[in-house]
Every structure is written in C-alpha cells, then in structure tokens.
Amino acid sequence: MSARLFHRLVYDQGQARMPPLQNPDIDIECDVAVIGAGTAGLAAERSARRAGARTLLIDDCFAGTTCASVGCMPSKLLIAAAKTAHSIGLSTQFGIRLGNVTIDGKAVMERVRALRDAFVASALESINGLPEEAKLKGWATFISGDSFAVNGQTIHAKSVVIATGSRPSIPKMFDGMKNILTNETVFEIDELPPSLAVVGAGPLGLELAQAFSRLGVDVTVFDQGDTVSALKDDNVATSLRTLLEREFAIHLNVNINASQSGETIDISWSGASAGRKRFTHVLVAAGRLPNLGGLGLANTGLELDDHGTPLFDRQTMQCGKSSIFIAGDCDAELPVLHEASAEGAIAGNNAARFPDVRPSNRSTPLAITFTDPPSASIGEPAGENTIVGMSDFSDQGRAKVEARNAGLIRIYADNEGRLTGATIAAPEGEHFAHLIAWAVEDHLTAMQLLEKPFYHPTYEEGLRSALKQICEQTRLPFGQDRDAGSSPGV
Template sequence: MSHHDCDVAVIGAGTAGLAAERSARRAGARTLLIDDAFAGTLCASRGCMPSKLLIAAAHAAHAVRTAHEFGIAPGGIAIDGKAVMARVQAERDKFVEATRESISQIPDGICIKARARFTGPTVLALDNGDTVSAKAIVIATGSFPMVPGPFRDLGDLLLTNQTVFEQDGLPDSLAVVGAGPLGVELAQAMARLGVRTALFDQKETAGGATHPDVQKAVHQRLDEDLSLHLGVDLSAERSGDRARLTWTGPETGSDEFDRVLVATGRPPALGGLNLEATGLQLDDHGVPEFDRATLQCGDSPIFLAGDCDADAPVLHEAANEGRIAGSNAAAHPDVKSSERTPCFTITFVDPPLATIGAPPGDDSLVGAASYTDQGRAKVENRAVGLVRIYADPQDGRLTGAELFAPGADHMAHLLAQAVMHGETASGLLELPFYHPTLEEGLKPALREICRNTPSGAPPGGDDDDPPGA
C-alpha cells in the first residue's frame, strides 16, 4: 500500500480523462491518472469506430443492392455475417491499439490501475489499497449502458453497445429498443445487412430530429429499411432461444427475435465513487452540479468532464471538456471560463442527420430546402431529405440548422463554423459553390433567410444557378 500526493488526480482514462491529464500536465501540474482497465476509449472500442465500421459494410451492401438503378446488374448479393463482424472487430482493434499506444506514452508513475472512491473532497481510496491526496480532482468516469427492467432477464439474447460488436456473426432477426442516434444507426445498418430488424421507442421521434418535417423524412427513410414502431410500450420475455416482444400504444403487436439490442441511453457512471464524501450538491440524478463554462463543481476543487456530466455526450465535446477541466484543475482556485462550441451532433444514418446550434425561437428566420430534387443528389440516386437553417431576424446571422440530406455530415461542418463565427446567410451566399455539388442545395434555404432580413434580396439574385443545381 502506498500514498500518492499530486496536484491533479484524474479519475477515468477515456477521451475526457486523457485530455484532462494531458492539459493539467502541460500546465505544470503533477498529475495522476486512475483507471480500472486502461482499455482504450469508448469511442474506439464500443462506440464511434465499430459502429461506423458496421455502417460502412451496410453502405456497401446497399450500393450493390441498388446498383441496378444505374443500369448495373449485380447478379445476386450474399452477405457473410461472420466476415462482416470479423472485419468490424479487426479494424476496431487497430483503433483501440492506437489509443492504448497513446496511453503508453504517458510518463512513468502517472497511471495507476485501480478503482477510486472519495473519502474526502480531495482524498481518494483505491481498491488496490493505495490512497491519493490531490489539490484538485477531475471526474471523467464516462457512462454505462442502461438496461430497463423488462429486458434484464433475456440473458445472452440481450445486446448493448458493450456486446453487439463482439458477436461472431449477424443474427437472422433483431429488435432494437431505443430510437436515439445509436439505435437508428445500428438498426438501419443491420437491416441493410440482411437482418430482419424492428426498431422500437416509447417516444414518437427517431434519431434526435426535432422539426416535424425532418422527423417525417427520417421516419419515411427508416420505414424503407425496417419495421418502425414509435410511441409504444414494450414487454419482453424469453421464449426458448428467442425473445418475444409485445408492444402496445398507437399499434399493438407481438413478435419473436433472435437478439434484442437495447440502446435506451447511457447514464453517467458515477456509482461507487462515494460522492457523498465530497460534500458536493447533487442533482436529482446524482450528478454533481457544475458550471459548464469552467467544469467546476460549485466552488470546490472538483471538476467534471465527458459523458459523466450528462451534458453533451459526443467525442469532440468530451475532449474539449477534458481540456477545460484539466487546465482549471491545475490552476485552481484561479479558474477561467471557456466559451463552449455550439451544439453539434451527427447521426450516421443514410442520409446523415445533423443538428447545429440552438433550436429556432419564435421570431427566428427559417430557410428550408428540399433535397428530393437537388441536382447532385439526383445524379447519385440519393435525392431524399431536407435542410432547415435558422437565423437571427435582425441581420440574418446564422444561429442553427437541422439537416437530413446526403452529405449532411460534411455540410454540417460548414454551418457549424458559420454559427461559431457569426456568419450571415448573405455572407455564405457570397462564397463560391462549385457545380454540381450537394452544397449547392443549401442556397435556396440561405436565400429564403436573406429575403426576410431587413436588407432584403440575397446577393446574386434568385436565378443565378445553372440548370440542375
């Protein structure tokens, strides 16, 4: 048993924790990084990367299946589920190894493999018998998959994001419970890989889209690939080697599935930390109250970063929060506020769904554009979806957007930068839009905003586009 003294102790070696430790060390602090596994980040092992590998396989299958629409006869399509999952796992393991390699480069004496619990505001007890005293502590323990009661008795028929990528093949049938970003991504991917798939949610929305027109487009697209059941209550029971799900609500039904993937959310992983010993004010969910501009909990020397604060559970936000929390922990009590980037999320369905910035207010200017007749989208046989762009009514300064359209995962970056830099709709229209591109499809929405600002008509007029734009 040993006692460790440091300036900043970081609990958790995921994306946020690694960023926090690095930031604090660069600020001159003596750091410790405590984790029970050092297994690599959630993104690399069980989130972003394996899910995108599965989605990439689904895109390939869909491209072959629809090739006849271009006059290309593919013959037949045979999906080898074992080969699909073998590639997912092999490439996933390379991403995980890369994160482990970055961990191995942390100087000796900083990483401690153990579980930590608070015994005081700045004192930790580790399950290896060691103790830690720190001037400041960053909690970056991440999140865990929540499994509601009705599904806990399904045994090995139950999948979460912790286990779905460990399967040695694809099931014949799959029920996906939870139509949030992960649920819709994996449901559509599995369906396009030949798995009979049904997607369920108690809410009447899917993928995180907010506007009714965008929701309608998302629902119509998902309906093409799978069986969609929204606004329903579910019960589940094991029936031999299959799971029987029964649903009630706007519709009723019952069906059996080989596997059930539960994607109903990931609450903060704060259990076992003994937060009561910190004296922190906790919210109704047991999460310490904190300032998102500093990541400081009250006026204490404790900071939160990453998914454990239940604020913005996406990788770039976790890395940014880790950086802010680490630098402020090193400087405590002289903490500084940091301007946070606008809300920015992408759900990798086909087409992608992206949201940027703030939702529209009652007086916001709104520009909308359909992609069902957009030139480049038609060329690529991907003419589906729409975009909605929001702006300040006084000057047309962009405040947010919602996109469900081909290329939305790329175009959203342009709009996110525009929101961050205070760009206006007219300012964007002065940029070159190459022809024919998907980006051209943003112009009708931007022009609509311009026509409703005090300055009036958009730059270049309304009819300067080439045919088919």
C-alpha cells in the same frame, strides 16, 4: 513498490521535488488526479500536465476509449459494410446488373473487430506513453472532497477531475434474458443475427438498426418517445423517419414488454401502434447512464442533481466552488467525442490552475447521426422568433444524379439574418453540418454565405434555397449574379 517510493518517483521527473508527505495517513499526493482514462480523462491529464501540474491518471482497466472500443469506430465499420451492401442492391438503377451477392456475416464481424482492435491499440498508445508511476489501476472512492482511496491506498490531490464515462441503461424487463445486446457487446457477436429488435430510436439505435438491416437482418425499432435521432425539428424528424421506414419498421410512442421464449425473445408493444413479434436478439440502445456508482460522491459535499450527477459550470467544468471538476459522458450533457475532449481540456487546465478557475468559450453545439441520409443538429433549436429557411432535396440536381434525392435541411437565423443553427436529414448531411456550424461560430449571415462560391453541380448548392428564404424574410439583398446553375435540372 511502496507507496512512499511511488510518491517520490511521481514527483522527481525532472521537476522540483515534491515536499515530503505531511500526513502519515496519506500514501500518495499529486496536484491533479484524473479518474477515468477515456477521451475526456486523457484530454484532462494532458491539459493539466501541460499547465505544469503533477498528474495521476486512475482507471479500473485502461481498456481504451469508448469511441475506439465500443462506440464511434466499430459502429462506423459496421456502417461501412452495410453501405457497400446497400450500394450493390441499388446498382440496377444505373443499368448495372450483378450476379448473386451474398453477405458473409462472420467475415463482416471479423473485419469490424480487427480494425476496432487497431483503433483501440492506437488509443492505448497515449496511455502507454505515460510513466508507469503516473498511472494507477483501480477504482477510486472519495473519502472527502480532496482525498480518495484506490486499492487500499489513500490519495490526496489538490484538484480532481472526474471522467468516468457512462454505461448502457438496460430496462429491468431484460434481466436474465439471453441474446440481449448493448453497444458494449454487439460487436462481439460472431454472426449477423437473423432478427433484431432495437430498443431506442436515438442516434446509436438508428445507426445500428440501419446497418444491420442493410446487411440482411430483419430489424424493428421501438421507442417511447415521439422523435427519431433526438431531432427537435418535427419537419426534419418526420422526413428522416419516412426515409428510414423504407428499410425497416419504426414504432414511436409505444410501450414494450419482453418475454423469453426458448432461444428467442417475444416483444409486444402498445400505444400509437400495437403488435407482437419474435426476435432472436434485442439491442438495447435506450440511452446511457453516468458511470458514477461507487465513487462515494456523498463524501465530497458536492451538490448533486436528482440523478446523482454533480452540478457543474459548463464554462469551467467546476463542480460548485470545489476543487473537483467533471468532464465527458459522466456529466450527462453532450455525450459525443469532440465535446468530451473539449470538456477534458477545460477541466484539466482549470484543475491545474485551481483556485484560479477561468471560463472557456464552448464551441457551437454539433451532433451528427451517421444514418443514410445522415441527420444533424447544429447550434440552437428554432424558437418563437426564429427565421427559418428550408431546402428540400427531393429535386436537388446532384442528389438526383446519384439517386439520393430525398431529405430536408432547415436553417435558423435571427431577425438580422445571422445563422443560429440548423437541423438536417439529407445526403452528405455530415458535411453540411460542419459548414453550418462554422458559419454559426463565425456569426455569419445568410447573405454572407450566399456571396461565397458554390460550384455546380454539387450537394452544397442545396443550401442556397434555405439561405435565400432567410434573406427574403429579413429583406436582405443577395447577389443575383450568382444564381447560375441554381435550377435543379441544370
């Protein structure tokens, strides 16, 4: 298909015909070009199209979203298998004795891939639903702020959304080594590895570390930092680390060195602790880098930060005052799916409206790590004048019933008792996180939450202690008639 026929097909889809190409050096013109077909890119394209823009979606492979292919979904499939294995191991606490239980690692990984592929297929339906002429396979390189090249063709767009995602950050010490895994390769292994060093104690590293450990893999986690799961509350982070270390070793504040030894890898570490251990595999979960290489951002005139990422306004997703917008993991801000989707929608809408760019209210920050217990950060971290209420789950009634009585929740409030955030490492933490995020979003006070119904016996009752402490510190009264069943033993 010629470039000019492509141009005509893109813009004759039941709408007013686009004016003829004005510049003979330009092959394709569109209103909004979206570079990247992941979660943020798809959201941006939809949003721009709904706003009336003629869109062009560009991607180098159209392989599906990070979440479906190498992120959220395959990791949760592995975690689900691990949870089942762990539950069987705990059955004797309830007087249930099972026979010999074996873990078929090959079958575990086959199920992960089979269902992962189904999630990817579902994600690809959104892309396949677009007209062929409204998507272009290839890598885009900016020529200027409003034009770029793809496969030798020159594209001019009134506005552009960059949504190219991110890639694993792999330390140079692992260059050329065998059995080095990332989230993009770990789900492709045929069998569970005998041993695994996990480099990085962030959300991804801990989720996979615990999952593999519960499936019988000898796991050790290393991190240069001093916290786990990116938690900023030291009390909660310490609680979570203590609980996780019942299952596998975690070494924080350490520097590591690696060397290949035949088919295995020797890891030595020093710092807060020191040692040396041999592993069959290494999983690198040391963060992700914005996938901006090769875009030619230097040709756009955009102001870049020290890492080469465009500076942008998170309320509009606009890069400076330009017609370029950015969304998703490539902006290196909040690498989680719901934020990528929200950013894509904001960027796409504003790209379609440019230069009439409008700020959007962003939702309360919410990040969840699906360890057991889950951890979460909600809203703003505690500051110097923050009021803090705490709930310790070691004696919580429902948690004791289910042999899950461990963990901590710390809820933050302003001096009027209005909730501002929380940090969680407790059973059912992902559900608590949503409840608290909604309360923060609605500017509710601790007293207002205590006036809501709490059924007994539930995990949700565990919030009451923290909320009451906030009320006591702000001298806000709370209804004594709702105290029934608050005792952990009742």
